[in-house]
Amino acid sequence: MPVGTQGTVKAVPQETLESLGAEIILGNTYHLYLRPGHQAIRRMGGLHRFISWPHALLTDSGGFQVFSLTALRKVTEDGVRFRSHLDGSSHFFTPEHSIDVQIALGADICMAFDECTEYPADRFRAEQSLRLTMAWARRSVDHFRAHQLEVPWFDPKACRTQCLFGIVQGGMYRDLRRQCAQRLVEMEFDGYAIGGLSVGEPRELTLEIVAEVLPLLPKDKPRYVMGVGYPDEIEQYARMGVDMMDCVLPTRAARHALLFTSQGRLNIKNKQFAEDQSPPDPTCSCPVCRRYTRAYLRHLVQASEPLAATLNSIHNLAFYLGIMQRVRSSLEPAGMRDLA
Amino acid sequence: MPVGTQGTVKAVPQETLESLGAEIILGNTYHLYLRPGHQAIRRMGGLHRFISWPHALLTDSGGFQVFSLTALRKVTEDGVRFRSHLDGSSHFFTPEHSIDVQIALGADICMAFDECTEYPADRFRAEQSLRLTMAWARRSVDHFRAHQLEVPWFDPKACRTQCLFGIVQGGMYRDLRRQCAQRLVEMEFDGYAIGGLSVGEPRELTLEIVAEVLPLLPKDKPRYVMGVGYPDEIEQYARMGVDMMDCVLPTRAARHALLFTSQGRLNIKNKQFAEDQSPPDPTCSCPVCRRYTRAYLRHLVQASEPLAATLNSIHNLAFYLGIMQRVRSSLEPAGMRDLA
Numbered sequence: 001m002p003v004g005t006q007g008t009v010k011a012v013p014q015e016t017l018e019s020l021g022a023e024i025i026l027g028n029t030y031h032l033y034l035r036p037g038h039q040a041i042r043r044m045g046g047l048h049r050f051i052s053w054p055h056a057l058l059t060d061s062g063g064f065q066v067f068s069l070t071a072l073r074k075v076t077e078d079g080v081r082f083r084s085h086l087d088g089s090s091h092f093f094t095p096e097h098s099i100d101v102q103i104a105l106g107a108d109i110c111m112a113f114d115e116c117t118e119y120p121a122d123r124f125r126a127e128q129s130l131r132l133t134m135a136w137a138r139r140s141v142d143h144f145r146a147h148q149l150e151v152p153w154f155d156p157k158a159c160r161t162q163c164l165f166g167i168v169q170g171g172m173y174r175d176l177r178r179q180c181a182q183r184l185v186e187m188e189f190d191g192y193a194i195g196g197l198s199v200g201e202p203r204e205l206t207l208e209i210v211a212e213v214l215p216l217l218p219k220d221k222p223r224y225v226m227g228v229g230y231p232d233e234i235e236q237y238a239r240m241g242v243d244m245m246d247c248v249l250p251t252r253a254a255r256h257a258l259l260f261t262s263q264g265r266l267n268i269k270n271k272q273f274a275e276d277q278s279p280p281d282p283t284c285s286c287p288v289c290r291r292y293t294r295a296y297l298r299h300l301v302q303a304s305e306p307l308a309a310t311l312n313s314i315h316n317l318a319f320y321l322g323i324m325q326r327v328r329s330s331l332e333p334a335g336m337r338d339l340a
Numbered sequence: 341m342p343v344g345t346q347g348t349v350k351a352v353p354q355e356t357l358e359s360l361g362a363e364i365i366l367g368n369t370y371h372l373y374l375r376p377g378h379q380a381i382r383r384m385g386g387l388h389r390f391i392s393w394p395h396a397l398l399t400d401s402g403g404f405q406v407f408s409l410t411a412l413r414k415v416t417e418d419g420v421r422f423r424s425h426l427d428g429s430s431h432f433f434t435p436e437h438s439i440d441v442q443i444a445l446g447a448d449i450c451m452a453f454d455e456c457t458e459y460p461a462d463r464f465r466a467e468q469s470l471r472l473t474m475a476w477a478r479r480s481v482d483h484f485r486a487h488q489l490e491v492p493w494f495d496p497k498a499c500r501t502q503c504l505f506g507i508v509q510g511g512m513y514r515d516l517r518r519q520c521a522q523r524l525v526e527m528e529f530d531g532y533a534i535g536g537l538s539v540g541e542p543r544e545l546t547l548e549i550v551a552e553v554l555p556l557l558p559k560d561k562p563r564y565v566m567g568v569g570y571p572d573e574i575e576q577y578a579r580m581g582v583d584m585m586d587c588v589l590p591t592r593a594a595r596h597a598l599l600f601t602s603q604g605r606l607n608i609k610n611k612q613f614a615e616d617q618s619p620p621d622p623t624c625s626c627p628v629c630r631r632y633t634r635a636y637l638r639h640l641v642q643a644s645e646p647l648a649a650t651l652n653s654i655h656n657l658a659f660y661l662g663i664m665q666r667v668r669s670s671l672e673p674a675g676m677r678d679l680a
Contacts, residue, residue, distance in 0.1 A: 001415070005641075006643045006645055007639060008640060008645050008647045010645065010647070011650070013650060013651065014631065015627065015631065034637045035639070035642060036642070037637075037645055040614065040615055043500070043615060044615055044617055044633075044635060049617075050633075050635065050636060050639075051636060052631045052632055052633075052636065065396075067394075097344065113410060140454075142587040172484060181381060202611075207640075243611055273421065274376065274675075275380055275383060275384055277384055277389075277584065287355065291354065291392045292392055293392075294382075295376075295380075295384060295390065296347075296391060296392065299346075299347065299375070299376045299390075300348060302375060302376070303346045303347075303348075303375055304351055304370075305346055305348050305350065306351040306646055306649055306650070307348045307350070307351060307352070307353060309646055310353060310650065311353065312349070
């Protein structure tokens with residue numbers, strides 16, 4: 001899922017995302033709550049209408065941004081008080097509030113409010129954090145079930161509803177992760193995410209945790225690994241049975257002139273590309289590779305032209321979506337056999 | 341003509357320009373000479389290929405940028421010495437050098453090297469400046485005729501060649517303008533531009549100078565007013581018989597959140613648009629007005645999202661191109677009668 005933090009996948013128009021075959025994008029609850037505000041978005045009919053994206057949307061719970069972006073935050077059993085990274089104003093988020101905001105935004109998939117355990121965390125800290133996440137998951141699901149008909153696009157005649165996913169935490173402790181997964185499954189979420197990964201731990205550890213947790217999550221519901229990853233990682237996770245992933249990497253790297261290609265990573269700023277008239281990735285058929293050269297992209301980066309971010313992002317997203325497309329095609333027959 | 345200073349119309353992909361019906365864009369010789377360098381562009385087959393724009397291109401002479409952007413410039417009869425605004429390096433431009441650079445870039449239309457007379461300028465200064473411009477025009481045309489087959493895409497079997505336009509200067513002195521126009525016409529350029537306008541003079545004066553000079557320029561050759569203007573101005577000039585105009589206004593204003601619409605100018609940052617769900621211009625059928633709301637564009641600007649520049653620029657360019665399209669349709673029958 002391309003990440004559209006503030007209601008836009010940075011530098012890429014919605015019509016381009018559609019043409020690349022993106023079926024779902026992610027919005028960040030924390031950012032949209034602060035600006036333009038969830039009540040404004042509710043009054044305008046929800047996030048789909050506000051950003052003109054008539055396809056699937058997912059909003060995170062805001063928890064991760066509260067923990068990574070804000071100052072002076074204070075966590076209690078009830079929720080978390082924090083100061084906005086924009087203007088320093090004080091806010092209090094509880095599981096109920098996160099769900100209210102997400103219902104107002106009206107994404108197709110909401111996430112339970114969790115505490116993302118930092119890395120490294122000792123066992124005592126990880127247990128404490130997990131207890132909070134599980135209590136908040138219970139409160140998230142209860143509040144969501146009680147209020148989900150308040151979504152701005154609610155239509156009693158349509159069968160469209162919002163979904164709520166739970167998030168498995170537990171730091172790098174396998175038994176805590178297992179315990180969390182089991183408890184969340186009992187709460188009957190519509191899908192399950194594995195959170196608290198890609199927070200600085202070695203990559204082998206990320207893989208181990210995913211491998212540990214994944215079999216405990218229902219196969220007939222979406223299973224989502226949050227915040228990953230590099231091209232080879234997303235392929236690996238998809239082949240393990242992960243259904244969904246999100247990552248800022250393709251777009252953030254693009255804005256820093258890093259292109260992912262079938263031949264590896266290219267730092268397109270590099271002088272060696274100054275007169276390279278080949279496409280960014282000769283095996284890629286994205287609109288950028290069909291039309292532009294490495295030399296031109298390098299020039300745009302060198303000249304600080306805004307088109308650099310746009311074209312680099314389009315290519316990287318096409319590359320990521322292409323990986324998932326190929327994995328999907330190669331897995332589908334097996335999946336069909338599995339169900340039969 | 342949308343302006344693509346550094347080989348890109350800022351924030352707008354070439355395929356979008358095509359879809360808006362742009363038939364010609366402008367590149368700035370001064371910028372492209374400094375970065376990536378005209379020799380590099382020549383080696384890559386010229387500017388069309390380098391930026392992937394298989395339509396018409398015009399390059400200016402570099403004169404205007406040398407006079408407006410650079411420090412420590414020293415003008416002599418031979419040419420102008422200046423320091424790069426990028427790295428302070430010293431360069432010397434003569435009419436011959438400007439033409440060499442423009443032949444290397446290979447745009448369809450090149451411009452004679454001129455001195456843009458500042459405003460205000462007293463009569464003595466304007467006369468001096470004009471003498472230089474006329475001498476440089478002669479040298480530009482001579483050098484161009486001698487070297488135009490050196491264009492990187494030269495093909496003896498094709499009938500495609502570069503064109504060279506002369507630039508009428510003369511400050512705000514009508515008799516100097518007339519004198520310049522007559523002398524340039526004698527030099528038999530492929531087209532004629534009126535330069536040195538929109539340099540700070542009152543708008544009525546710009547109009548007077550255009551009205552004075554235009555009838556002196558051959559009707560069967562393109563007549564180009566440089567660096568204008570606001571939507572109502574470009575319509576007015578087009579109806580007076582001006583064939584070509586260029587201006588950074590639609591794209592620069594867009595990057596500063598100013599939209600041109602059939603209802604006047606909108607500063608889309610304005611709070612009044614925070615929940616305005618109408619399109620930027622309700623009578624416009626551009627891709628932005630068909631899909632996005634004022635509220636969304638305002639949000640993108642407020643959140644400093646790069647998509648703001650892209651969408652605002654697309655709308656403003658569509659608005660400008662739409663004006664010219666309508667003027668053209670309304671003038672064509674008369675033009676046909678005129679020829680018959």
